[in-house]
Amino acid sequence: MQHHLILRVITKLLVGMIILFAFYVQFHGDFSPGGGFQAGVIMAVAFILYGLVFGLEKVQGVFPPWIVHKLVALGVLLYAGVGVLNMLLGYEFLHYGSLDPHHMSHGQHTGIIWIEAGVGITVTGVMIAIYYAFAGRPPRLGDDDW
Amino acid sequence: MTLEFFLGHVNYWLFIILMMTGFYIVVSRGNYVKKIVGLNIFQVAVFMLYISIGKVTGGTAPIFPTDSQGKIKVDPDIVYSNPLPHVLILTAIVVGIATTSLGLALIVRIREEYNSIEEDDILEIEAAMAHAENEEHGSAMGGRA
Amino acid sequence: MATATEVHHTALTLTDHLPILQILIPFCTAPLIVFFGSRSLAWPMAFISSLLSLIIATTLLVSVSDGSYISYHLGGWAPPVGIEYRVDAANAFVLFLIAATATVVMPFALKSVAHEIPKRNHTLFYACFMLCITGLMGVVITGDAFNVFVFLEISSLSTYVLVSQGSHRDKRALTAAYDYLIMGTIGATFFVIGIGFLYMTTGTLNMADMADRLQGQGDNRTVQAAFAFIVVGMGLKVAMYPLHLWLPAAYNYAPSAVTTFLAATATKAAIYVIIRFMFTVFQPDFVFDTHILIWIIGPLALLAMFAASLIAIFQTNFKRMLAYSSIAQIGYMMLGVAMFSTTGLTATMVHLFNHGITKAVLFMGVGALMLRAGTTFYDRIAGMGRVMPLTGAAIVIGGLSLIGVPGTAGFISKWVLVQAAFEQDLWWLALIIVASSLLAVIYVWRVVEALYLQEPHPDAIHKEAPMLMVAPMWVAAIACLYFGLDTRFILDAAATAAEGLMAGSAGMAEISTAAAAAATDH
Numbered sequence: 001m002q003h004h005l006i007l008r009v010i011t012k013l014l015v016g017m018i019i020l021f022a023f024y025v026q027f028h029g030d031f032s033p034g035g036g037f038q039a040g041v042i043m044a045v046a047f048i049l050y051g052l053v054f055g056l057e058k059v060q061g062v063f064p065p066w067i068v069h070k071l072v073a074l075g076v077l078l079y080a081g082v083g084v085l086n087m088l089l090g091y092e093f094l095h096y097g098s099l100d101p102h103h104m105s106h107g108q109h110t111g112i113i114w115i116e117a118g119v120g121i122t123v124t125g126v127m128i129a130i131y132y133a134f135a136g137r138p139p140r141l142g143d144d145d146w
Numbered sequence: 147m148t149l150e151f152f153l154g155h156v157n158y159w160l161f162i163i164l165m166m167t168g169f170y171i172v173v174s175r176g177n178y179v180k181k182i183v184g185l186n187i188f189q190v191a192v193f194m195l196y197i198s199i200g201k202v203t204g205g206t207a208p209i210f211p212t213d214s215q216g217k218i219k220v221d222p223d224i225v226y227s228n229p230l231p232h233v234l235i236l237t238a239i240v241v242g243i244a245t246t247s248l249g250l251a252l253i254v255r256i257r258e259e260y261n262s263i264e265e266d267d268i269l270e271i272e273a274a275m276a277h278a279e280n281e282e283h284g285s286a287m288g289g290r291a
Numbered sequence: 292m293a294t295a296t297e298v299h300h301t302a303l304t305l306t307d308h309l310p311i312l313q314i315l316i317p318f319c320t321a322p323l324i325v326f327f328g329s330r331s332l333a334w335p336m337a338f339i340s341s342l343l344s345l346i347i348a349t350t351l352l353v354s355v356s357d358g359s360y361i362s363y364h365l366g367g368w369a370p371p372v373g374i375e376y377r378v379d380a381a382n383a384f385v386l387f388l389i390a391a392t393a394t395v396v397m398p399f400a401l402k403s404v405a406h407e408i409p410k411r412n413h414t415l416f417y418a419c420f421m422l423c424i425t426g427l428m429g430v431v432i433t434g435d436a437f438n439v440f441v442f443l444e445i446s447s448l449s450t451y452v453l454v455s456q457g458s459h460r461d462k463r464a465l466t467a468a469y470d471y472l473i474m475g476t477i478g479a480t481f482f483v484i485g486i487g488f489l490y491m492t493t494g495t496l497n498m499a500d501m502a503d504r505l506q507g508q509g510d511n512r513t514v515q516a517a518f519a520f521i522v523v524g525m526g527l528k529v530a531m532y533p534l535h536l537w538l539p540a541a542y543n544y545a546p547s548a549v550t551t552f553l554a555a556t557a558t559k560a561a562i563y564v565i566i567r568f569m570f571t572v573f574q575p576d577f578v579f580d581t582h583i584l585i586w587i588i589g590p591l592a593l594l595a596m597f598a599a600s601l602i603a604i605f606q607t608n609f610k611r612m613l614a615y616s617s618i619a620q621i622g623y624m625m626l627g628v629a630m631f632s633t634t635g636l637t638a639t640m641v642h643l644f645n646h647g648i649t650k651a652v653l654f655m656g657v658g659a660l661m662l663r664a665g666t667t668f669y670d671r672i673a674g675m676g677r678v679m680p681l682t683g684a685a686i687v688i689g690g691l692s693l694i695g696v697p698g699t700a701g702f703i704s705k706w707v708l709v710q711a712a713f714e715q716d717l718w719w720l721a722l723i724i725v726a727s728s729l730l731a732v733i734y735v736w737r738v739v740e741a742l743y744l745q746e747p748h749p750d751a752i753h754k755e756a757p758m759l760m761v762a763p764m765w766v767a768a769i770a771c772l773y774f775g776l777d778t779r780f781i782l783d784a785a786a787t788a789a790e791g792l793m794a795g796s797a798g799m800a801e802i803s804t805a806a807a808a809a810a811t812d813h
Contacts, residue, residue, distance in 0.1 A: 090302025095367035
C-alpha cells in the first residue's frame with residue numbers, strides 16, 4: 001500500500017474532477033463544443049485511471065462488468081427509444097420536434113439532450129468494457145520474465 | 147507544376163503522404179500490431195482529408211449568434227466553416243476506434259492460440275496444420291490453394 | 292432552420308414507418324438481447340425479430356413492385372439535407388433476400404450454434420448476428436452515401452466477430468477474421484475516400500441529388516478518382532476476383548450458421564452497392580465512358596469464373612470448396628453487370644437471389660454434416676448421404692442449382708445471362724458461360740460421389756441431422772426448385788429493378804419535386 005503514494009493521492013483527487021468535467025462536457029454540449037461522445041470518453045477515463053492506479057479488482061468493485069454491459073445496451077436503447085417515441089407521436093424516427101409540437105425548437109432541445117445522454121452512457125460503457133476486456137486477460141509473461 | 151499549385155493543394159499532398167505511409171505499413175509489416183498501427187494512420191489520413199475540405203477561407207465556428215432573448219440572429223456577413231465533414235468524421239473516428247479495439251482483441255486471442263503475433267510464424271504454423279490435414283484426409287490435391 | 296415549424300402535420304401511420312422499422316427492429320433487438328443477458332431469451336428474440344423483418348421486407352417488395360419508390364426522411368429533414376431511406380424495386384429485392392435468409396438461418400442456427408460455439412458466448416453471438424443483419428439491410432436501404440459507409444462498418448465489424456467465433460473449433464478462424472478485418476477496413480476506407488471526393492465535387496451526400504449534380508462531370512478528374520476508389524473499395528467487400536483473398540478462409544473457419552448467412556447475403560449487399568453507385572450515382576453513360584466494364588470488370592469476372600472454379604475442383608474440404616465456388620459465382624454476377632444491358636443486369640439481380648438461396652442450402656448442409664461427421668473433409672463425409680438421406684438430398688438439390696440444371700433456380704439465372712450474351716451477339720461468351728458451368732459439374736460431382744458412393748466413415752455419428760436443421764435446409768431447397776419452375780415473381784422483380792437501374796438517375800431522381808409531392812400525399 002505504500003508504493004506510488006503520490007499517484008494514489010493525486011488519482012483520488014483527480015477522479016472526482018474528471019467525472020465532474022465529463023458532466024460539464026455532456027450538458028454544456030448545447031452551447032459549446034461537446035456532447036455525448038466526448039463526455040463518455042472523459043467519464044470512462046476517470047474509471048480507467050482509477051483502475052490503472054488501484055488495480056482492476058478495485059475498479060470492478062466500483063463498476064462491475066455486468067453493469068457495464070447493461071449500460072452499453074441501455075444507452076443504445078435510450079437513443080432508439082427517443083426515436084420510437086417520436087414515431088409513436090406520429091412523426092418520423094428521431095424527429096425531435098414532435099416532443100413539443102407547438103414549439104418545434106423546444107422539442108429539438110429536449111430530444112437532443114436525451115439522445116446525447118444515450119450516446120454518453122453507451123460510450124462510457126463501451127470504453128470501460130474495452131479496458132476491462134484487455135486488462136482482464138491474464139498476461140502470459142510474468143513481470144520477471146521480460 | 148508551379149509552387150503555387152503545390153502550396154495551394156498542401157492538404158492533399160499531406161493526405162497522400164500520410165495515406166500511403168499507412169497503407170505501406172499495412173502491406174509491408176509482418177507484425178500484426180504494426181499492421182493495426184498502419185491501418186490507423188491510413189484512416190487518420192482520410193479523416194484529415196475530410197476535415198480539411200470543411201475549411202472555408204475566413205470561416206468561423208458554425209454556431210449562429212443569439213441575442214439576449216436566445217433568438218437566433220442570422221448575420222449574412224459572417225462566413226462559416228462547413229460543419230458537415232467534421233460530423234461525418236466524428237462517426238468515422240468512432241468506427242476507427244471500434245476497428246482498432248476489435249483488431250487488438252483478435253491479436254490477443256491469436257497470441258494466446260499461436261504464441262506469436264508475427265505473420266511469418268503464424269503462416270508457418272498454419273501451413274503445418276494444412277499439411278497435416280492433407281496427410282490425414284488423403285488427397286494430395288489442393289491443400290492451401 | 293431548427294425553428295422551421297410544420298403547422299399542418301398528418302400523423303404517420305405504421306405503413307409509413309416501414310422503411311425505418313426494417314432497420315430498427317433488428318437494431319433494437321441487439322441491445323435488448325445484451326440488456327436481458329438471458330441465454331434462453333436470446334434466440335427467440337433474434338428469431339422473432341428476423342421474422343418481423345421478413346414480413347416488412349415482403350410488404351415493401353410488394354408495394355414497390357410497380358416501379359415506384361418509397362422515401363422516408365429521418366428526423367423529418369427532407370433530402371437532400373437529411374438522411375433519406377429510399378426503397379425501390381432494386382433494393383427491396385435485396386432486402387427481401389437478406390430478411391428471408393436471416394429467417395431461414397435462425398432455426399438452423401439454434402442447434403448449429405449450440406454445437407459449435409461455447410455457451411457463454413451465445414447471447415453476444417446473437418446480438419452480433421442482429422447487428423450484422425442491421426448493417427446489411429442499412430447498406431441496402433439507405434439513400435445517403437455516407438450512411439452506406441456507416442452501415443457497412445456496422446455489418447463488417449459484427450462479421451469479423453462472428454467469423455472469429457469459429458476459433459473454438461479451429462484456431463485459424465482468428466487469423467481469418469484478422470485478415471478479413473485488415474482487408475475489409477482498407478476496402479471501407481477506400482470507399483469513404485471515394486465518398487469524400489464526391490462530396491468535394493457535389494457538396495451533397497444524398498445519392499439522388501449527387502447523381503443530378505454529377506451529370507456532365509465525366510471529364511472531372513476528382514469524379515473519376517472517386518469512381519475508382521469506390522469500385523475498388525466495394526470490390527474488396529464483394530470479393531471481386533483479385534480482391535477475394537479474405538473470403539475462403541473466412542467462410543471456411545466461421546461457424547456454419549455464420550457462413551450460411553454471409554455467403555447468402557454479405558457479398559450480395561456489396562454487389563448491390565456497387566451497382567447502385569455505378570448506375571444511379573455515376574450514371575450509365577459515365578461508367579460506359581470509363582471503359583471499366585469492358586476492360587476490367589468483364590475480364591476479371593471471366594477469370595473468376597474459371598480460376599475459382601478450377602481451385603474449387605481441387606479442394607479436399609466441402610466447406611472450402613463452396614467458398615471458392617462463391618467467388619466463381621460472384622464472377623457471373625459481375626459479368627451480368629459488365630454486359631451493360633437491362634438483360635445483363637436482370638441476370639445479375641436474379642443470380643444474386645438464386646445464388647443466395649442455393650448457397651444457403653449447401654452451407655446448411657455443411658453445418659449438418661459438421662454436426663454429425665465432425666468435419667467436412669471429403670473422406671470424413673463419405674457415405675453420409677446414405678445415413679442422412681434428407682440432408683444428402685438437399686445438398687444434391689443445392690448442387691444441381693449451383694450447376695444450373697434446368698428445373699432449379701440456378702438454371703434461370705444462367706439462362707438470363709446467356710440470353711443477355713446472345714442479345715449482344717456474343718455467342719462465344721455464351722459458350723464460356725456454359726463451359727464454366729461444366730466445371731461446376733465436376734466439383735459438385737466430387738461431393739455427390741463422396742456422399743453416396745463410398746462407405747460411411749466409422750468415426751461419424753450415423754444419424755440424420757436434427758429436424759430444426761433439416762427443416763430450414765429443405766425450405767431453402769424447395770425454394771431452389773420452386774424458383775426454378777415458377778420464374779414470374781423473381782424475373783419480374785429483377786427486371787423492374789434492372790430497368791430502374793439502367794435508367795440512371797431517372798430511376799431514382801425526381802428528387803425535390805416528386806419527393807415533395809409524395810410527402811404531401813401522405
